[in-house]
Amino acid sequence: MLETGCWKLDAGNWKLETGFKLPSLHFKFQSTTFNGFEWTLFIMVKRSFFGLAKPQFRYESLNGKPFEPEKISTPDRVTLFLKRPFAPNPLVRTGDKVKTGQKLSFYEDGDEYVISSVTGTVSSISPYMGDFGKSYTAVSIDVAGEEETDEQFGTAAEEPTLEKIKAFLDFTPGAPRMDALLDADKPIKTIVVCGIDRDLLIATNQYVVKSRVEAINNGISLLKKLSGVAHIMIAMPRALMKEAGSIGGAAGVELRAIDAGYPASLPKMMMKELLGKVVPEGKTCEDMGVCFLNAEAVASVGSAFKNRKIPVTKTLTLIKKDMTKVLVETRIGTPIGDIFNTCDVSLDQGDRIIIGGPMTGSAVYSDDYPVQPDTDAIMVQANEDVSPVSDYPCINCGECVRICPAKIQVSMLVRFCEAGEYEDAADLYDLYSCIECGLCSFVCVSGMPVFQYIRLAKYELDRVRIAEAEEEATENA
């Protein structure tokens, strides 16, 4: 391993910076320590000198002793996204006082809700448009007065049931969705607890596995008891296996190591590698009787019922512009700008803020965007690191075909998607086999937005399907 490098004192922590650059060799090794805690090397993923071998993308891996993440103080105002479009006359009004952990339902129909992560006053309720045209109702709460905890869950938690998890814990860190377990039509036979994050550079769930063993064990035994699912599996990177022996030991669950190479931790890849089941195209893992939950979600369930309190603090990985990473603990709903201020991230015109990881995240246009229950990472990219996409055509080099984990003929698929022939893309070239890892765009020599085209195709086909279903419904009525 390259030893030349320099130790730098950075924000009170020693940091080893090594790296070398030759005309066609772009590796950057980085090893940092934060509070006596070591992050392993991350190899900057550039095209390697030897182009014959497939590039390898390693997930983040945590070694060493557990440590305390950076704690962000309670913000002045939090924003929570209710997962349904804004409609007039919500049940909660501007000016209403809310307590920490209070369940806020906004509309009489539908069971969507948010959990207030602070004590204060509702200051605004407005529509918000998210990625791919999803509309939410954004609720802002101004923090005021002494923190009080809402008692409703405390009484409900006496007798845990799956329905109560659904009714109170949907909006807790890691977003433990119980819909799959409650669906009587598709019985779940296996629950997979993911102790690894789906995207590169993120260490959130690994950190949870290392630091919150008790809560996870508690959550697993609860879920096992309540759902009656006998087979529970914990997937985590091999490096974490020896430290995680105490996880699930009592509950009698299966520990499985997964390959540290991206995209092994995407659900459909785990289905194939861990369970030996291939999900037919267009089907979901839940259709096959497998339900995936993040380690953090399970820990939220475990600690909620143990403490009789709804957890409202989210752990997330902040990836700074220089690719150093910081673990952060913050209230759900905190504007990400507050996190940047605390962690000394300065933003400039033309930077990119990404919610999630570098391969599958989504960019946001404002640093007012709040931390959501499923925000596992925030990545900031400097203007000069933003890789442009081009309108060059596909040159048929085949890099995408060779790297595709789903063995899709990407070079042909993208031609159909580019031309807007989405039906043919699905029928002839396996659009629905795509597991959405983003590697095709990553390696594209032409710089085509391959993955973007694929997602657009799926989105457009979904819209057509919904429109057709509606038309049919009106005809029948």
Place this chain on the structure above:
Amino acid sequence: MLNQKKFIVSHAPFCHDGSRISERSYHTMFAALPAIILGICQYGAPAMGVVALAISSAMLWELAFNRVAKQPVSIGDGNAAVIGLLFGMLMPATMPWWGVVIGTMLAIVVGKQIFGGIGGNPFSPVAVAIAIMMLSWKGFFDFDEMLCSYELDFAMIYPLTALKNFGTDAISAISTGDLLMGRQVGGIGSTFGLGLIIGGLYLIIRGFIRWEISVSFLVGVFVTALLFNISDSAKYAGPVFHIFTGYTLVGAFFLATDDSSSPVNCIPMFLYGLLGGVMTVLIRNLGVYADGVIFAILVINLVNPIFDKIRPKALGK
């Protein structure tokens, strides 16, 4: 909101491995240099002139087409320069200037741009241009006649024509070492076997071309030539001779591997290369042309889309 900084918003993924088309083009040109430099050393300034004119005219044709078709200017990707360079490599050193200019027009405009530009060409643009030139001006590819004014320190006969007309006796004087070191008559950059192999290996190791295509092409040539040689060794030359003469090595490493007109799946790549090799020797031994590489490559380009239908089953299919 008014004073807010503007951020870049786009869809995932947010990083790229940094590979570019221009990178591929420049490395391809770099890999072709050893063979071209030896050709220029042998044939002097005229060879230099042909190669330089081929590159520059190819780029100008591309630019002209961009302007006429009101497209964004695309000579920056280096693909036109690569086509010009490869075209120049296959020419005899005494090619007249107008022949070079027409040839690069055929390659750029007819071979590439009318099919939609880079990535759209169903045939290797260079092979298209050479094939049209071979049919239109046969004399330009009669290397014995074109290079008759040169008196170099090796046998000044074009090995493939000699073989075709007089059988293996005529080529017994040409040793494999001579062929490997470029001591043979032929195109400017197509005679230096060792240089072409080094260039090809460089491209393979760097991942700019696929080894499956090049290797199976050469295997195809070797096996077919061996079978012919066994059947009648007085009439048909051995496999090594076929590999190191004519356009075989340029074809295997630079023409058959053209991105757009070659397959991307593993089995199709082997079939494609193998068929190219077999066709080369069949045309050389049974056809009327001394060298069959160009036509063989056009044939495999033609069947490439059908071959590429052989693909692995996608996940969940």
